[in-house]
Amino acid sequence: MSGDDRRALFRRLKTLRAAGQTDAALAALQDALRRGALGPGGVDKAGRWLARALPEVHTGPLRVLLLGQLTTTWLVNALIAEGWSRGLALRVGDGDYDSVLQEAIALADREPVEVVVLLPWTQRLLGGAGGPGRSGAERVEDELAYWAQVWGQLARRSGLRVIQVGYDWVGPGPLGAGLSGREGPVRWIRALNQGLLDALPEGFAFLDLAQVAGEVGRSRFYAPRRYHWTRQPFSELGVVALARHLSAALQAALTGPAKVLVLDLDNTLWGGVVGEEGPLGVALGDSAEGEAYRAFQGFCKALSARGVLLAVSSKNNRADAEEPFRVNPDMVLSLDDFAAFEADWSPKAAAIERIAATLNLGLDSVVFFDDNPAEREQVRQALPMVQVVEVPGDPAEYVRALEAGLYFESVGVTEADRRRADQYRTEAKRRTLQSAATSLDDYYASLAMRGCVRPIDEGGLSRALQLIGKTNQFNLTTRRHPRERVVGLMADPAALALTCRVWDRFGDHGVVSVILGAPCPGEPAPTLRLDTWLMSCRVIARTVEHFVFEAVLREASRLGYQRLIGEYLPTQKNSQVADLYDRLGFEALDPGGPDGEGARRWVLRVDGAVAPPHFVSADDPQN
Amino acid sequence: MASLEALNEVFCDVFEDDDITITRDTVAADVPGWDSVMNVTLMLELEDAFAVQFNASEVSGLKDVGALLDLLARKAG
Numbered sequence: 001m002s003g004d005d006r007r008a009l010f011r012r013l014k015t016l017r018a019a020g021q022t023d024a025a026l027a028a029l030q031d032a033l034r035r036g037a038l039g040p041g042g043v044d045k046a047g048r049w050l051a052r053a054l055p056e057v058h059t060g061p062l063r064v065l066l067l068g069q070l071t072t073t074w075l076v077n078a079l080i081a082e083g084w085s086r087g088l089a090l091r092v093g094d095g096d097y098d099s100v101l102q103e104a105i106a107l108a109d110r111e112p113v114e115v116v117v118l119l120p121w122t123q124r125l126l127g128g129a130g131g132p133g134r135s136g137a138e139r140v141e142d143e144l145a146y147w148a149q150v151w152g153q154l155a156r157r158s159g160l161r162v163i164q165v166g167y168d169w170v171g172p173g174p175l176g177a178g179l180s181g182r183e184g185p186v187r188w189i190r191a192l193n194q195g196l197l198d199a200l201p202e203g204f205a206f207l208d209l210a211q212v213a214g215e216v217g218r219s220r221f222y223a224p225r226r227y228h229w230t231r232q233p234f235s236e237l238g239v240v241a242l243a244r245h246l247s248a249a250l251q252a253a254l255t256g257p258a259k260v261l262v263l264d265l266d267n268t269l270w271g272g273v274v275g276e277e278g279p280l281g282v283a284l285g286d287s288a289e290g291e292a293y294r295a296f297q298g299f300c301k302a303l304s305a306r307g308v309l310l311a312v313s314s315k316n317n318r319a320d321a322e323e324p325f326r327v328n329p330d331m332v333l334s335l336d337d338f339a340a341f342e343a344d345w346s347p348k349a350a351a352i353e354r355i356a357a358t359l360n361l362g363l364d365s366v367v368f369f370d371d372n373p374a375e376r377e378q379v380r381q382a383l384p385m386v387q388v389v390e391v392p393g394d395p396a397e398y399v400r401a402l403e404a405g406l407y408f409e410s411v412g413v414t415e416a417d418r419r420r421a422d423q424y425r426t427e428a429k430r431r432t433l434q435s436a437a438t439s440l441d442d443y444y445a446s447l448a449m450r451g452c453v454r455p456i457d458e459g460g461l462s463r464a465l466q467l468i469g470k471t472n473q474f475n476l477t478t479r480r481h482p483r484e485r486v487v488g489l490m491a492d493p494a495a496l497a498l499t500c501r502v503w504d505r506f507g508d509h510g511v512v513s514v515i516l517g518a519p520c521p522g523e524p525a526p527t528l529r530l531d532t533w534l535m536s537c538r539v540i541a542r543t544v545e546h547f548v549f550e551a552v553l554r555e556a557s558r559l560g561y562q563r564l565i566g567e568y569l570p571t572q573k574n575s576q577v578a579d580l581y582d583r584l585g586f587e588a589l590d591p592g593g594p595d596g597e598g599a600r601r602w603v604l605r606v607d608g609a610v611a612p613p614h615f616v617s618a619d620d621p622q623n
Numbered sequence: 624m625a626s627l628e629a630l631n632e633v634f635c636d637v638f639e640d641d642d643i644t645i646t647r648d649t650v651a652a653d654v655p656g657w658d659s660v661m662n663v664t665l666m667l668e669l670e671d672a673f674a675v676q677f678n679a680s681e682v683s684g685l686k687d688v689g690a691l692l693d694l695l696a697r698k699a700g
Contacts, residue, residue, distance in 0.1 A: 003672065007636055014639075041671055044664060049639070073660050229679040230663055 001037040006045075013049060022056050026084070027384055033085035034380075035390060040078075040236035043243070047077025050084050051091075058089035063112065064250070066094040067103050067150075068119035071232040075119075078243035086251050087364055087385060097231055098123075101146065104153040115161040115253070116154055117246060118147070121233070122167060125192070126185055136188040143167075144195045155201050161253050163246065164200060166193040168209040170222045170233060205253050212245045213238070215404075248406035258387060258407040259361050260339070261303060262352055264370035265314040265321055269297055269333065271395065275316060279323035285330035292395040297332035299399045304337050308408055309359060311340040313351040313370075318343040348375050349382035367407045369398075444543055444615035449504040451544065451616040453551035456490050456497045456514075463511045464499050467534055471514075472573040474535040474545070476566070476580065481532065486516070494519045496528065496555055500548045502539050502616065512536040513548050517556070520565065528556050529565040540576075546614035549584055556606050564609075565589075566602040585609065625673050625695035630688070633672050637665050647689035675699060 001009070009032060016025035029046055032038055038046055054061055064079065066072035072094040083090040093113070095103035100118060107116075125139050134142075147164070154162050167189045172180035180186040189210070197206055213221040216238060223235035234242060251257070266273045270293050271283025283290040304310050310333070314321045321343035325335045335341065340358050342351035348370070356363050364385040370376055376388050392401050456464050461483075468481055489495040496517030502509045516532035530552070535545060556564055566581035568574075578600075582588070586602030627645070634643050638656050651657040657665070666682050669675070669691075675698040685691050 010636075010639070039671075041664075041668055045637075074663070225679055229682070236667060 001032070001039065001042065006038060006042050010045065010049065013053075017053060017056075022053055026050075026053060026057060030084055030087070030384070031380065033081055034388070038081075040240045043081045043240045044074070044077045044236075046084075047079070047081035050080045051077065054080070054084070054089050055091070061089040061091040062114050062250070062254070064090050064092045064115045064117060065103075065107075065110070065113040066092065066117045066119065067100045068095070068121065068232075069098045069100060069123065070119060070121040071097050071230050072119060074230065074232060074234075074239050075243055075246075078239045079246055082240070082243040082247040083250060086247050086387075088247060088251060088254070090247075090250070101150050101153070104150045107153070107157065113160070115163065115250060117163045117165065118150065119165045120147070120167050122169070122185075122189065125167070125188060126173070136185070137191075140188050140192050140195065143192055144199060147196060148199060151199075151201050151204065162201075162204045163207055163249050163253065164196060164204055165207045165246075166196060166209040168213050168218075170218060170224065170227075205249055207245060207249045209242070212242055216241045245406060245409075248409040252409045255364075257410050258308070258367045259365040260309040260311055260355065260359060260367070261300065261402075261407075262311045262313050262355060262366055262368045263300065264372065264375065265312060265316060265343075267371045267395075268369060268391075268398075269293060269300075270324065270328075274324055275320050279320075279327045282324060282328070284324075284328060289395060290330070292398070294330060294332055296395060296398040299402065301333055301337060303408060306408070309339040309361075310337055311355045311359070312338050312342060313348050313355065313368075314343045315345055315348070315375075316343045347378060347382070349379050352379060352383060352386060367402075367405070369402060371395075441615070447504045447542065447615065449502060449542065449544070449616040450619040451500055451502045451547050452618065452620045453498050453500045453548060454620075456486070456499050460499050460511060461486065461490075464497075464514045467511070467514050467536060468532065471534040471536060472571070473537050474540055474577055475571075475574050476533045476577055477531065477569045478534075478571050478574060479532055479569075481516070489516055489518065492519075494559060496530075496552070496559070498548075498551065498555065500535075500544070500551070502544055509536070509539055512539045513544065515548065515552055517552070517564075519561075523563070525562040526560055527563040527565060528559070528561040530567065543612075543614035544616055545580070546612045547616035547618075550611035550614070553606060553609055553611060562606055564604045564606060566604070568600045568602075570598070584612065625692060625699065627688075627692065629672070630669075630692060630695070633665075633668055637661070637668050645688050647687065647692065649688040650686070669695070673699065 009028070013025040013029060016022070016028070029050070033043070033046060066075055066079070076092045076094055079092050080090050093111075098121075104116075107113075120143070125143055151162070154160060169180075169186050169189050173185045175184035181190070193208065193210065200206055221235060221238040221241065222233050223238070224233070226235060227233040263269060266282075271289050272281065274282055283293060285291060285294045300310055312321070322335060322341070325331055325333065340355040342355060344351070348368075352366060352368060353363070356366055362385075363383055364387075366386045367389060368376070368379050368386050369389045369391060370379075371391050376391070379386055380388050387405065387407055389401055389405055391398065454460075465483060465486060468479075468486070472478065486497065489497040496515060498515045499511045500513035500515075501511045502513075513535040514532060515530065517528045518531045520527040520529045533548075535548070552564075564586070566584075566586050568578060568581065570578065581602035581604075584604070586604040589601040589603050627647070631643065631645050634645055634654065635641050638654060638661070640655070643654060645654070651662065662682075666677055670677060673695055675695065677694070677698070681694055685694065
């Protein structure tokens, strides 16, 4: 549409509205928007016009509030316009630049809204927020923590719908396209989007900005000068594309996606006219043209598998129309795939009305796909609530044209989605409970762990000292012994000084555990006191401690000990092993302080003691 | 080439008021609705109408319609 045509359109709208025919004007503008005829500037202007005209006709427009880490002012009109092209009457407002949390807190003081759209931007993530020492991963966490706070505010308001938009990048940054995705901004942003999705409260919707930008192409979706000028990065084209996706997300959130796709047959599902070429003569699969039709059929079939109903509206003799589905071996779709099949010579609008009635669906949930522009025009005029796809001339473009309309977008916040999610969750929970015991064992077994417990020797001493010096969590006594003490135990034939090395199918973990045991001379029966037992956190919770304990029992028995004394000295970090000796079958000697504080001791008779099951097979890499 | 008449037409279009008559001395305060937000819209529409592209500093330095006309003439030249 040229500038003059656009001016003529808006002049006509003005005349109609002045004459009290706002309804007709709104319909005319909706038609122009659906054809995508206005261009970015025209969409903005349409939004401004709609902001005034819609309230005259629609008493209860849906109220939407945009809150962004970027300026949202230029999205307001585009969203109103794109919403109207889908039949949504929206009233859109926006908050101040980069004040999302403040606005969310102050939401109660505003005019009520039904939907809040949250739009992030990357100025803090990529701008070195939190000081130069803050790593990318830490800044990702900062952003996630910020949105969690915002969500907490919004989740308190019952009935409020929330659409969280994702993060995106304008360009790869100084690392370039190759490295940025591996260790730079693109990687952080991907992690951030995944983090948002994972943490999103139930019922909130997510719009993947990176998908939207990728579809348009970032070089066209973003305009750097717009960011410096207005603190929002999108080009005019980008604003409209984002608004289009937002309106589809809104529609999906409110009324659900479109439910039925009505398809023509000749030159839509196959090339040529079946009444002339015959059921085997139509183009389907045996040429580039035929492949394109087959691909489109495959896409429709996949939509059907997703729950979209398919229907046929064809001007054909019914027998002719059905014949290719029965006899043509290249057909992807079968007659069973269609919920309704209208083949006669009546106008298509009438056929679509019959289809909607048969399926008990509203006409606004119908999408119509027909290669013939005259048929599309007839349906548009007779049934303006039906969404008519602008079908391109080349069948190779059919799939893209259907995708671009965003008719079947689903954002996961409808009641049905929620119920389905509940079902999944219940089912998942049941399965987890059922299989928890075996699945963990399966996991351990799948690791194919092997281990080797040996006396500490000269070569292993420095690694043992390193572990003694730094291990905090799995460390029963946290005694930071000096080198001489460890060397002394190594030299004492009655003492125990062992390390354990572990490797599995993913690789060698090296020496991960140290055990020091010292004889207790004053005891009535030969007794070994486990002075030190620690394990690196990389093998915690994999039954390695049972494997180590098995070796300790074996060694203690070999050295003639009858009793083992276990000790636990609590620290800030080692509570995970507070009950280790209980779990290994030791008997408590002294229970420690009133709240389980203070040092505790246990005893175990070596004779007859058995280590709990483990999944480490003994091996010695030096043999 | 941007004449005052052509510019006037864009103003009428953007501000949706056929009665606007601008002169070289017109400033933002003279046109109802010409705020900072609409100024961006106006500049984008002017770029479209006259097939030029402004940079941010050129846009922020304009004091009246006369300066805008001169800028458009410079860009077109």
